[in-house]
Amino acid sequence: MTVITNNKFEHLLDLHHLKKTGPRLKVLAMMSAKNTATSQPDLEALMEDVDRVTLYRILNVFEEKGIIHKVFDLNGTANYAICTSNCQEHLHHDEHLHFNCTICNKVYCLNDLSLPAFNLPPGFKADGFTLYASGTCPQCNKK
Ligand SMILES: [Zn+2]
Numbered sequence: 001m002t003v004i005t006n007n008k009f010e011h012l013l014d015l016h017h018l019k020k021t022g023p024r025l026k027v028l029a030m031m032s033a034k035n036t037a038t039s040q041p042d043l044e045a046l047m048e049d050v051d052r053v054t055l056y057r058i059l060n061v062f063e064e065k066g067i068i069h070k071v072f073d074l075n076g077t078a079n080y081a082i083c084t085s086n087c088q089e090h091l092h093h094d095e096h097l098h099f100n101c102t103i104c105n106k107v108y109c110l111n112d113l114s115l116p117a118f119n120l121p122p123g124f125k126a127d128g129f130t131l132y133a134s135g136t137c138p139q140c141n142k143k
Pocket residue numbers: 066067068069083084085087091092093094
């Protein structure tokens with residue numbers, strides 16, 4: 001397989017004490033090249049030379065380390081996107097609005113639109129918030 005060598009991603013793996021493997025670098029390069037999240041089926045297709053178990057492990061470890069975050073689209077499919085907030089190990093800060101296009105089904109991270117602080121009723125303790133907007137994306141609106 002082609003190993004995309006990019007110092008930025010190698011540095012990122014170093015930072016998280018992860019071994020710099022070809023598949024890991026490929027996942028990072030692929031995800032950061034897109035302006036939308038990547039769905040699990042798309043990832044599997046793009047990483048066809050990597051077996052599924054390895055791919056899931058990569059996604060899990062990246063999520064755990066605060067490198068990528070998972071969002072579910074309207075169909076319940078997992079999508080992954082690189083974290084742009086200051087996420088840390090086991091502590092994500094990706095509380096931005098996610099936009100799911102109903103035509104192309106792409107999930108966009110609207111990083112500039114952070115979620116408001118919700119005052120939960122007493123007794124509720126949230127681990128995270130997910131807020132979606134659905135409709136048509138700029139790409140589909142052009143057509
Ligand atoms: Zn995150």
